[in-house]
Amino acid sequence: MKNEELLHVGSRKSFDTQEIVMLEAQENYTKIHLVSGKIFMSSTTLGKIELRLKGNPYFFRTHRTFLVNLNYVTAYKEKSIEVENNRNVTLSRRRKERFQSIFKSLNS
Template sequence: MNQEPLLHIGGRLKVAPKNIRLLKAEINYTQIYLEDGSTLLSSITLGILEKRLQDFPFFRPNRSVLINLDYVVDFEAASAQIKMENNETFKISRRRTKHFYSISNPK
């Protein structure tokens, strides 16, 4: 009976990290996009949620987004953009591209 750990996202809400597609910062709130297409709004900042998700396959390509690497379908190196399952693309900031290469191509 090994249960998957749940992420506490504020109030009494808890979500399995594998069900989170991505998180977007909105000032002092975070919009959480789930696998089933629904969204949740949390009063916890993206930085705090990023620390809580450090043991899971999440990557922060820029200051406003945290993505689940399990939902990434393509990476365009020339433009440093990540494409998600839902065809949404996110630009990787210049300072974070090296880190993305290191986690996406472990050799």
């Protein structure tokens, strides 16, 4: 799996989407979790970031709080997904079936 593009947040920050493990909503802010383990805070909402990543098939909204890069999913269970750095994120019931379908197609 590959995804080559930059995600621009704010007026001065941009991130290579390949370096983003997941994004986490915190009210009107978003935590950007990178492969390196670093976490950046952005004043851009998760909804706006999701719109910017709309054309990228590797990012999936698992829950109202999380947007994950499918390249870094290491396991998934009934109600959660594990991503690199041993982080667990919630998988909502109504998004579970779609997640399984997309994840399966990207890994075949």
